[in-house]
Amino acid sequence: MDCLEIMYTRRSIRRYSNQIPEESLIEELIHAGMMAPSAGNQQPWHFITVKDSAMLHKITEINPYAKMAAEAPAGILVCGDTRVERFPGNWVQDCSAAIQNILLAAHAKGLGAVWTGVFPEEDRMVGFQKAFKLPQGVIPQAFIVLGYPRDEAKTAPVPHRIQPERIHKETW
Numbered sequence: 001m002d003c004l005e006i007m008y009t010r011r012s013i014r015r016y017s018n019q020i021p022e023e024s025l026i027e028e029l030i031h032a033g034m035m036a037p038s039a040g041n042q043q044p045w046h047f048i049t050v051k052d053s054a055m056l057h058k059i060t061e062i063n064p065y066a067k068m069a070a071e072a073p074a075g076i077l078v079c080g081d082t083r084v085e086r087f088p089g090n091w092v093q094d095c096s097a098a099i100q101n102i103l104l105a106a107h108a109k110g111l112g113a114v115w116t117g118v119f120p121e122e123d124r125m126v127g128f129q130k131a132f133k134l135p136q137g138v139i140p141q142a143f144i145v146l147g148y149p150r151d152e153a154k155t156a157p158v159p160h161r162i163q164p165e166r167i168h169k170e171t172w
Contacts, residue, residue, distance in 0.1 A: 006104050007104065008158070010103060011159065013114055014068040014145070015150040015152065016068075016071060016072045016112060016145075016149060016150060017148045018073065020073040020074065021073065021074050021111055021146060023049075025109060026074060026076070026146070028105065028109070029076070029105045029106055029111075032102055032105035033045065033047065033078070033099065033101045036097035036101045037094075038094035039086070039090035040086040042087070042094070043084075044095070045079065045081070045094065045095050046079045046081055046138060047077070047078055047079075048076070048079070049075075051073065051074050055131070056072060057070050059131075059143060061127075062124055062131060063117075063118060063124050063127070066116040068114065068145050069143070072145045072146060072147045073147045073148075074147055075146050076102065076144045076146060077118075077140055077142075078098060078099050078140075078143075079095070079140050080094065080095045081137060081138050091139070092141065095142070099115055099144065102144055103144070106144075111148060111149070112147060112148065112149035113147075116144070118140045118141055118143060119139060125140055
């Protein structure tokens with residue numbers, strides 16, 4: 001697939017097979033995340049890989065929108081490190097770019113993934129900070145649930161998202 005085809009056919013996958021993604025493949029996804037642009041090239045991200053079933057179940061208690069993690073074989077917690085920011089507050093968009101790279105790379109490699117939000121929900125942030133023993137200044141932004149898609153997820157239609165009425169030229 002070329003880059004545009006990956007973008008046009010990627011979708012959130014919430015149902016996974018039991019096949020566990022290889023560690024090298026998860027590492028490759030994180031490397032793709034680290035290739036994202038960042039303000040001042042500060043790269044304020046940290047990634048925590050999760051394959052432990054008990055921790056994946058715990059995540060469902062912290063984040064009500066990550067229920068699929070209980071059935072998933074893996075996930076990646078993406079955090080922003082405010083301690084290395086040269087431009088305060090930009091860690092959010094920097095980590096968002098990294099997350100999008102990971103989602104696109106996962107699709108390109110035959111994996112399914114879904115972005116589940118953590119930041120700015122205070123209760124979720126605190127839950128992830130405690131569960132993952134995050135140091136002061138490291139903020140959990142999102143948990144990416146990850147795995148090989150189940151057969152029915154592979155054939156689900158790709159939603160139409162192009163909205164010409166939202167494209168403006170020169171001015172509104």
